[in-house]
Amino acid sequence: MTYTTDPGRVLEGDEIDLAALIQGLWAQKWLIMAATFVITLGAALYTFSSKPVYEARIAVLPPTLSDIAGFNLARGGKSGFTPFTVDDIYAVFTRNLQSEESRRQFFRDVYLPSLDSERRSGSQDQLYTGFGTVLKIKAPTKSQPAYFIVVERHDPAQAAKWAKDYLDQVTRQSITDVLSNTQREVEIRSQQIQKELKILREFAKTHKNDRIVKLREALTVAEAVGLERPPLISGQVAQQLAAFMDGELMYMRGTKALRAEIEALEGRASDDPFIPLLRNLEKQYSSLNGGFQVSPGNMAVSRPDGAVETPDKPIKPKKALSLVLGVLLGGMLGTFIALVRLMFSKQQLAVAQNSSYSTGQSTLTT
Incomplete structure (x- = not known):
């Protein structure tokens, strides 16, 4: 029909x-x-x-307090540094996780060597654009607070390995950044302490020289009036007079005492024992330069939410x-x-x- x-x-x-x-x-x-x-x-x-495409992903969460304890070994207490918080450390990690520098490094060190020589010799800009579909970073959402590292490859084992490798790369860089920042703070603080020590020693030397000048002037007066020993005065007058013996009436201490103090000041090998704040500053300096020894293996800048699993079902x-x-x-x-x-x-x-x-x-x- x-x-x-x-x-x-x-x-x-x-x-x-x-x-x-x-x-x-x-x-x-x-x-x-x-x-x-x-x-x-x-x-x-x-x-x-x-060819089937497999997706490997790993979620990362902020570290715990015990994870960042190693970063605070040289901080807190009398060091003058504020201890790091979990947010401080995690902020460094997430910045490196999403940075263009980290992606470029992984592109050069891992992605390019995986290509054959013919593809590798092509346009680097085009290859990097294609790399953008291989490695992705997904930011947290209201329903999922973790960052996700997502890798898509034809080989499921390679996808899982690259996700872990990128996490390790970012972790190493973040630990290095935190330690470098701390080391820089230590160096700056050490320089400040050295300057303070130098100023205190110069001030002590100037104060000693001023004291010697005053003593010599008082010695001249005492010799002029023929006062070898301080007068014997009893009662309240003696107490009042003693208070002025380091001022205008210093000559009343007598030539013998004045000459002895001048010789002691001129023969002093070091003014350090007579500087009140110097020992505390030296202790801080020694603590900063000798106590900043940490092991990166005992630190963490993030906490993986489970292990990286090798995918067994393609997504494309x-x-x-x-x-x-x-x-x-x-x-x-x-x-x-x-x-x-x-x-x-x-x-x-x-x-x-x-x-x-x-x-x-x-x-x-x-």
Whole structure:
């Protein structure tokens, strides 16, 4: 049985005859089925010939207090440094995790060596753009507070290894950054202490020289009045007089005492024992330069949420979805072609009708 329809009934002016349209499409069902079959076949060939892509991922959370304890060995107490918090350490890690420098380093050290020589000699910018689909960093969301390192590769074992390798690379860099910052702070603080020690020693030396000048002047006065020993005065007057013996009445100590103190000050080998704050500063300096010894193996800047598992199910291509899309796209393409054919059939019919009408009018005129 053959189905026919009048193309002129399908589209007439701005009106659509739905029944005629359906009848016209049904008349071209084999065309629609053929287009659907071809597109679906192409989708199937692409899907089943494509290499499967596996996705390995690892979630990372902030470290615990015990994980960062090693970073604070040279901080707190009398060091003058504020101890690191979990947020301080984790901020360094997340910054390196998402940094362009870390991605570039992994691209150079791991991704490029995995390519064959022909691909490796191509455009580095294009290769790096392609690398962006291989390694991805997913930021936390409200439902998932962890950062995710996601690696997509055709080899599932390689995908898992690269995810772990990138985490290790970022961890090493973050630990190095924290220790370098601490070491720099220690160096700056040590320089400050050295400057303070130098100032205290210079001040002590200046104070000693000033004392010697005052003693020599008092000795001159004492020699002038012939006072060898301090006068014997008892009672409250003696107490009041003793308070002035280091001031304007210093000469009343007598030449013997003044001369002895001058000789002692001039013969002093070091002023350090007479500087009150010096020993505390020396202790801080010694603690900073001798106590900053940490082992990176006892530190952590993040906490992996489980181990990296080797994926066993590919995420691409999605065969069922590809076939469904092939059927839908094929059906839509076939229907579109059928509608175009109906349009052309209508135009050809209209031309034929106009031609017949013109011929009839010519005959009547003759």
